[in-house]
Amino acid sequence: MPPMTFATTPHLVSPISGRTPRIIQGGMGVAVSSYELANAVAQTGEMGVVSGTALDVVLARRLQNGDFNGDIRRALAAFPDQEMAQNIQKTFYRENGRSDKPTYRPATKLSLVPAKKTWELLAVSAFVEVWLAKEGHEGLIGINLLEKIQLSTLGTLYGAMLAGVDAVLMGAGIPAEIPGALNKFQNNEEAALDIDVAGSTINYKMTFDPKTLGPILPAPLKRPFFIAIITTHVLAMHLSKNPATKPDGFVVERPDAGGHNAPPRGRVEYNEEGEPIYGARDEVDYEKLRAVGLPFWMAGGYSVPEKLLEAKDLGACGIQVGSLFAASNESGILRELKDELLADLLDTEFKVKTDAKASPTGFPFKVAAVQNTIAKQEVYEARPRLCDLGYLREPFEREPNTLSYRCSAEPVDAFLDKGGDISETVGRKCLCNGLLATVGMGQIRPDGYEEPVLVTFGSDLKGPRELIKIHPKGWSVQNVVDFLSSKV
Ligand SMILES: Cc1cc2nc3c(=O)[nH]c(=O)nc-3n(C[C@H](O)[C@H](O)[C@H](O)COP(=O)(O)O)c2cc1C
Known part of the structure; x- marks a missing residue:
C-alpha cells in the first residue's frame, strides 16, 4: 500500500527524528x-507517553519517599505559581523518606465538586510529570x-497543558468531550465533562475553570494533538463524524494489549479459564478505518519488527507498544519485580490472564501470574478489603443532586449498603493499591499490612521473549526501539 498522507500529521513531528x-x-x-x-523514549525520536492516572497520589508519595534525586522539587520550582507548588511540597515532602514513618498520609478522594486544593494537586502533579x-x-x-476515571480528567489535562504536553491519548470509553475541553483550556476558559452517574435521574457535569487556580496563567497554551484509543473502525467512524468530537488521530488497540481491554462486542462468551472470547464483531475493517x-x-501484540511493517502496510503511521517498554530498565516497575518478570518470560508455562472480574470498572484487565502478587489466590484472599484511594469508585445518585461513591473492590458490606450488587464484588481486585505497590509506592497500613503488588502485562509475549534472548540481563528503551525498527 502506498504511504498515506494526512493533513494533520505535521502537528505531530518529533524535532529529534x-x-x-x-x-x-x-x-x-x-x-x-x-x-x-517517557523522557528516554522521546530522546530516540519516537513518542514517550506518561501515565496520567492517579498523578496526585503519585506526586504526594514521591515526595513522601524523600525525592532523593531532587527531580520532583526541581519540577515544582518550575511551576508558574510558586506559592501553590511550595504549599504542596510543604504538605508532603519528607526529607528522610519513609524511614521514620512507613505509612503514607491518607489521600483525598476525588468527587464531583473537588476542593480547590484537590484541583491544585491534580494540575501541579500533571505539570510535574510532563515537565520532567x-x-x-x-x-x-x-x-x-x-x-x-472521569473525576481527575480536567485538572490533569490542564496541568499537562501548562507543561506543554504534545499529545493527549485517551481510551477505556468514548472520549467524545476531550477535543472540546482541550480547545477551551488552550485559552484558559472553563471546560465541562458529562459525568456518568449510576441511577441518575438528572445530568451531572463537572466543570473546571483554570482561573479559579489564580492569576498564574500564560495563554494561549499549546493545543495538544488528541489521539483517541479505540478498538475497531466503528468508534473511529462515529467520533470523526462530528467536528466537536473528532480526534486528530487514533490508536487502535487489539485485545492482546496490557492493562484494561474493551470487552468483546455483543453477547460475551468465556473460555474455560474465564477469559472473554473475541470474535468477528471485534475485527477491524481497515478499509473503513483508512477512509x-x-x-x-x-x-x-505489535511486539516484533515484522508487526511494525505489517501495521505500516495496513496504512498505519506505526505502532503503540506497552509491554516491551514496561519491562525495560527505565520503566517505573520495581527492579526486583522486573527481574522476576523477565525470569518468568523464560518459563513456557508463564501466562498473562485476561481477567474478566479483576477490575472494578467491569472491563477485562490483564493480570500477569507473577509470584507473591495478588494474581495468586492465597495473596488475594489474605488481603483485607479496603478502599482508601478510590480512583475507580463509581458515583451513584442517592437523590437528585446528592451523590455517593462505591467501588466493587471495597469491603463487601459497605458496597452492599450503597446498593451495590453482590455479584459485582466477586473476584474484584483493588487496582489502585496493587498498581501503586508495583512501582514502589504501596501503602503500608498502620497495622503493618503491606499492600500486595499487581502486575499487568500484555498477553502477546513474542517480542519480550525474543528480547530476553538478546539481552538476558534486561533491556533499555534504546534496545526496544532498535529491535522494533530493525526491519524498517
Ligand atoms: C503495565 C501496563 C499498564 C498499562 N496501563 C495503561 C493505561 O493506564 N492506560 C492505557 O490506555 N493503556 C494502558 N496500557 C496499554 C498500553 O498503553 C499499550 O496500548 C499496550 O500495552 C500495547 O500492547 P502490548 O503490551 O502488546 O505492547 C498498559 C499496558 C501495560 C503493559
Whole structure:
C-alpha cells in the first residue's frame, strides 16, 4: 500500500527524528510509564507517553519517599505559581523518606465538586510529570488518560497543558468531550465533562475553570494533538463524524494489549479459564478505518519488527507498544519485580490472564501470574478489603443532586449498603493499591499490612521473549526501539 498522507500529521513531528513517530510508547498506569521512561523514549525520536492516572497520589508519595534525586522539587520550582507548588511540597515532602514513618498520609478522594486544593494537586502533579518527561530534549511527550476515571480528567489535562504536553491519548470509553475541553483550556476558559452517574435521574457535569487556580496563567497554551484509543473502525467512524468530537488521530488497540481491554462486542462468551472470547464483531475493517482519513497507530501484540511493517502496510503511521517498554530498565516497575518478570518470560508455562472480574470498572484487565502478587489466590484472599484511594469508585445518585461513591473492590458490606450488587464484588481486585505497590509506592497500613503488588502485562509475549534472548540481563528503551525498527 502506498504511504498515506494526512493533513494533520505535521502537528505531530518529533524535532529529534524529523518525522511522525512510528513508535508510540503506550501510557501505562500507575506510573509504569513514568517521566523517566517517557523522557528516554522521546530522546530516540519516537513518542514517550506518561501515565496520567492517579498523578496526585503519585506526586504526594514521591515526595513522601524523600525525592532523593531532587527531580520532583526541581519540577515544582518550575511551576508558574510558586506559592501553590511550595504549599504542596510543604504538605508532603519528607526529607528522610519513609524511614521514620512507613505509612503514607491518607489521600483525598476525588468527587464531583473537588476542593480547590484537590484541583491544585491534580494540575501541579500533571505539570510535574510532563515537565520532567520533557526535560533536556526537544522530543515528543504525550499523556495518557482513561475515560473511566472521569473525576481527575480536567485538572490533569490542564496541568499537562501548562507543561506543554504534545499529545493527549485517551481510551477505556468514548472520549467524545476531550477535543472540546482541550480547545477551551488552550485559552484558559472553563471546560465541562458529562459525568456518568449510576441511577441518575438528572445530568451531572463537572466543570473546571483554570482561573479559579489564580492569576498564574500564560495563554494561549499549546493545543495538544488528541489521539483517541479505540478498538475497531466503528468508534473511529462515529467520533470523526462530528467536528466537536473528532480526534486528530487514533490508536487502535487489539485485545492482546496490557492493562484494561474493551470487552468483546455483543453477547460475551468465556473460555474455560474465564477469559472473554473475541470474535468477528471485534475485527477491524481497515478499509473503513483508512477512509476516516486520520492518522492511526496499531497496538496490542505489535511486539516484533515484522508487526511494525505489517501495521505500516495496513496504512498505519506505526505502532503503540506497552509491554516491551514496561519491562525495560527505565520503566517505573520495581527492579526486583522486573527481574522476576523477565525470569518468568523464560518459563513456557508463564501466562498473562485476561481477567474478566479483576477490575472494578467491569472491563477485562490483564493480570500477569507473577509470584507473591495478588494474581495468586492465597495473596488475594489474605488481603483485607479496603478502599482508601478510590480512583475507580463509581458515583451513584442517592437523590437528585446528592451523590455517593462505591467501588466493587471495597469491603463487601459497605458496597452492599450503597446498593451495590453482590455479584459485582466477586473476584474484584483493588487496582489502585496493587498498581501503586508495583512501582514502589504501596501503602503500608498502620497495622503493618503491606499492600500486595499487581502486575499487568500484555498477553502477546513474542517480542519480550525474543528480547530476553538478546539481552538476558534486561533491556533499555534504546534496545526496544532498535529491535522494533530493525526491519524498517
Ligand atoms: C503495565 C501496563 C499498564 C498499562 N496501563 C495503561 C493505561 O493506564 N492506560 C492505557 O490506555 N493503556 C494502558 N496500557 C496499554 C498500553 O498503553 C499499550 O496500548 C499496550 O500495552 C500495547 O500492547 P502490548 O503490551 O502488546 O505492547 C498498559 C499496558 C501495560 C503493559
